[in-house]
Amino acid sequence: MSVFPYVVAAWICVVGIYGIVTSTNLIHLALCLTVTQSSTYVLLLTIGYVNGGGPPIFKGVKLGTTAVDPVVQSLVLTDIVVSVTVLALILALALNVQKKVGSMDPDEIPELRG
Secondary structure: OOOHHHHHHHHHHHHHHHHHHHOOOHHHHHHHHHHHHHHHHHHHHHHHOOOOOEOOOOOOOOOOOOEOOHHHHHHHHHHHHHHHHHHHHHHHHHHHHHHHHOOOOHHHOHHHOO
């Protein structure tokens, strides 16, 4: 088992979090959140991978044949659908902020100042 996919998933997550922390634009913030969510795809697919495993289709395949985990693949697909939905909601809210405030900079939104 290789550590490389775990390192890649952690690196993608750190890059996304760094982008979220340093973002000065709501659209950039939403895209960095998407990058952070994509690290979960890499992590889940790494967990579900079986070395030498075939696709999880068992019709016409001998019993005892090694296959990858189909549950993890379905979790990744569900995660993709949820992340696209969340991204659409965040972008819609960012457009509403642009219309009301006139700026995409989170520091210039008066309701968010502490």
